[in-house]
Amino acid sequence: MAGISGHWAFAFGLLGNIVSFIVFLSPIPTFYKIYKKKSTEGYQSIPYVVALFSSMLWIYYALLKTNVTLLITINSFGMFIETIYVGLYLFYAPKKAKVQTAKMLMLFVVAGFGAIVLVSQFLLKGAVRGQVVGWICLIFSLCVFVAPLGIVRQVIKTKSVEYMPLLLSVFLTLSAVMWFFYGLLLKDINIAAPNVLGFIFGILQIVLYAIYSKKEKVVLKEQKLPEIQKPEIIVKDENINSNKQLPELTQEQIIDIVRLAGLLVCTDKVSVATCPQDTTKAVNKVENMPKLQTAVAT
Template sequence: MAAGFLSMAHPAITLSGIAGNVISFLVFLAPVTTFVQVVRKKTTGGFSAVPYVVALFSSTLWILYALLKGNSRPLLTINGFGCGVELAYVVAYLLYAPRKARLRALAYFLALDVAAFAIVAAVALLGVAPEHRVKFLGSVCLAFSMAVFVAPLSIIFKVIKTKSVEFMPISLSFCLVLSAVAWFCYGYFTKDPYVMYPNVGGFFFSCVQMGLYFYYRRPSNAAVLPTTADGATGGGAVQAQVIELPPHAVAILSVSNIPILGMHKIEVMAAPEQQDAKAADIVDKAAPAPEAVEIAGTV
């Protein structure tokens, strides 16, 4: 079954294609803020060009597949846009990266986006019979897409090892889940297994990332707040003090009216001398029953 982009003869195909385009549009634009900082600072810092080179290669493969298959406007439009955006990212990287990183990125670009794409295109157009070209190129796209979806396993293992979600943006994972659902539906309704099956893996790994994010993002039971230095240590010394709070107590900072819930222990770092009396009052007033405790902070 084939369908044009805005043909309402098959509304399920049209709607899933539009949804896939809109969500993928947001995914492609996700690194814009990163490259705005790159242009402002005129350096790429320490991040790699590999994700952008790989995404560019993927877009060019899907464009070639859509052209050979025919009547696949949703695939053409979003991958045409993605090809332009990823190429812009690669060019920006090459302009602002340090010399070694620039040469490495250029080597990746020439090897994957130029040489590998040329080989795949040549084999598909010259080495495969016309009736098998779509199947051949679809298989290449499927295999490459699955490899891309499996790539986040390294980040998943890192999150489990470090118990930190610093390198796993939840907004991007959520968009990837929606994108996988939309393109799976598009592949299902158009009876295109090469679009449908990779997004099963994409949906699974994106859900795993989101689950890990919500599991490891739980706040710690310790909070750092300002208090005083012990007079015996000499006014300016910094000490740590632990204030035990009862379960389910509510700690309220005097400089804010936002309650901090679920904290059982507050680790307090030293501050000016005049706050000694207030810190002592807090310890004395801590009660075993759930209550609200005001903790005076410094501005």
């Protein structure tokens, strides 16, 4: 029975190594962007310093135990890759960020890790040493798993999943599952317990991503809908640009028009007696005029 449990523990530990390997490589796009722009922009170094300290702490704990070799393999890689990340950050960071990163390295890696090693080596003996270091690892891991609460709060507040990549949340959740069963099968509470919290927060991030990503898609779809334009009403004047000619007026029709105009004018004059004479003169003039043909200019 113990042999079967050991085989399962190895299987989960191996899967945990694979998933954690992917998680450790997840910041590569970020550092590629830093390399291309030759600047760290607004990125912070504390996640990489903390990850470096965590890897060192778990390696030290694994060295004090006898059956957790897979913890050494993955955290050795983690310590290696996080050292590269911190080195690149220091190379491209502005002076102020370099000073802050150096202070954190001194606080966590030198002072913190050094104090844990010295105290455990000189003040603790045998199995007690492993238990104390294990509890330190457990407490620190709980703090690391609580850190995503800041991202969760930001997602709820902004209703946006821009700063919470789905793949990273999925891999962190899978990693928590693998290491939980690895610790459970080895009956090591220091490995199993923190990953319960990691699994819960991982599922929470995935659920939030599913909720708010749908809302974002709906908003984007509404923003891309074309505006409904009112149809333009075009009134076309059929008389515009037409070449229709007015009908030809005969001499008799012109005479009638002049007489009618003369009568209308006479009604507004004080002396009406002179009207017929004026009209007759106008008619005589019109009779001697040539025939006219008018047209509307195009």
